[in-house]
Amino acid sequence: MSKALKKYKAPILLGAGILFLVIGAFRGEIAVVLQKAIIICLECVGIG
Amino acid sequence: MAKHSKKRLRTGVQTAFTALSNGYLVGFLQGKIYTGPTKALCLPGLNCYSCPGALGSCPIGSLQAVLGSRTFSVSFYVLGFLMAVGALWGRFVCGWLCPFGLIQDLIYKIPFPKKLKKIPADRYLKGLKYVILAVFVILLPLFAVDVTGMGDPWFCKYICPSGTLMAGLPLLAANTALRSAAGWLFAWKSAILAVILFLSLLISRPFCRYLCPLGALYGFMNKASFYRLVLDEDLCIHCGKCEEACDLNIPVLTSQNSMECIRCGDCKNACPTGALHSTLDQLLTYKTGTGSSCQSPSSK
Numbered sequence: 001m002s003k004a005l006k007k008y009k010a011p012i013l014l015g016a017g018i019l020f021l022v023i024g025a026f027r028g029e030i031a032v033v034l035q036k037a038i039i040i041c042l043e044c045v046g047i048g
Numbered sequence: 049m050a051k052h053s054k055k056r057l058r059t060g061v062q063t064a065f066t067a068l069s070n071g072y073l074v075g076f077l078q079g080k081i082y083t084g085p086t087k088a089l090c091l092p093g094l095n096c097y098s099c100p101g102a103l104g105s106c107p108i109g110s111l112q113a114v115l116g117s118r119t120f121s122v123s124f125y126v127l128g129f130l131m132a133v134g135a136l137w138g139r140f141v142c143g144w145l146c147p148f149g150l151i152q153d154l155i156y157k158i159p160f161p162k163k164l165k166k167i168p169a170d171r172y173l174k175g176l177k178y179v180i181l182a183v184f185v186i187l188l189p190l191f192a193v194d195v196t197g198m199g200d201p202w203f204c205k206y207i208c209p210s211g212t213l214m215a216g217l218p219l220l221a222a223n224t225a226l227r228s229a230a231g232w233l234f235a236w237k238s239a240i241l242a243v244i245l246f247l248s249l250l251i252s253r254p255f256c257r258y259l260c261p262l263g264a265l266y267g268f269m270n271k272a273s274f275y276r277l278v279l280d281e282d283l284c285i286h287c288g289k290c291e292e293a294c295d296l297n298i299p300v301l302t303s304q305n306s307m308e309c310i311r312c313g314d315c316k317n318a319c320p321t322g323a324l325h326s327t328l329d330q331l332l333t334y335k336t337g338t339g340s341s342c343q344s345p346s347s348k
Contacts, residue, residue: 009272013134013269014274016128017128017131017134019128021124021132022128023124023128024124024125029123029124032113032117033090033110033113033125033126034105036109037088037110038083038087040219041096041201043200043205044097044109044204045234046211046216046236046238047230047231048233
């Protein structure tokens with residue numbers, strides 16, 4: 001790994017993470033998460 | 049700050065964060081879960097979204113929900129969240145913000161005749177969490193789908209003891225209908241929980257070491273994150289006190305930013321010369337202009 005890349009891996013990772021977050025939000029993934037999170041997850045509880 | 053007050057500070061932060069992120073108390077009394085808009089946001093730690101008090105979502109549960117949905121085969125939203133948190137803190141989240149980590153820490157504090165640094169086959173068992181991440185969190189929800197194209201959250205369903213403790217037990221205690229529906233799956237998950245809780249008496253953080261897929265993910269970012277541990281070779285006297293203090297049996301002197309490190313800070317607190325510090329300490333020292341221990345560091 002080049003020295004510059006090593007030095008900036010945290011900001012690059014953070015930037016990529018934020019970019020991914022925004023892309024995911026625009027794709028409508030938040031609705032899927034919310035839909036799953038507001039009903040009791042029977043699998044998590046150990047029933048379904 | 050004295051060693052003990054630093055430990056108390058961590059327990060205080062863990063407790064406060066757990067209480068804040070699970071602050072919907074009515075849920076515990078009524079056997080219901082919170083259904084407000086904040087549930088769309090992920091929490092950094094393994095915090096089941098079916099915990100009656102949960103105000104946010106578990107990132108591992110959310111990842112499986114999106115991967116197992118009909119619409120998406122990759123979750124930019126959850127991966128982006130995990131990358132951003134990992135870039136900032138790495139596994140600091142495990143040490144300071146995870147509710148299930150707090151439970152294991154509290155149990156480990158209970159006196160027991162023999163406390164162990166590791167269990168037999170520790171080296172191989174550590175790899176299990178990466179297998180669980182790949183198979184139960186990603187591959188099975190993505191490819192083992194029903195006729196409608198939906199996949200199950202396999203990790204939540206068959207493994208997650210945090211879900212059993214934070215969601216299963218309180219919901220079943222307060223909700224008669226759910227209680228009557230509990231069967232072999234609940235018994236299986238309760239058995240996993242019981243084993244993890246018992247092991248927590250013997251060794252520090254058994255679930256985080258061997259099974260947690262969230263810890264596995266954050267671990268990949270431990271070396272890259274803004275928050276890292278740094279060893280000042282000039283100040284280090286190689287006394288080994290840092291390695292002695294590490295309950296996770298990490299070779300601190302050679303691998304301060306190991307994927308297994310949960311950033312509890314015990315090694316830092318044990319260092320008699322201040323040779324071991326974090327990038328955050330460096331930043332604070334630089335800002336306040338105090339101390340001389342944060343120069344010419346080497347981080348591994």
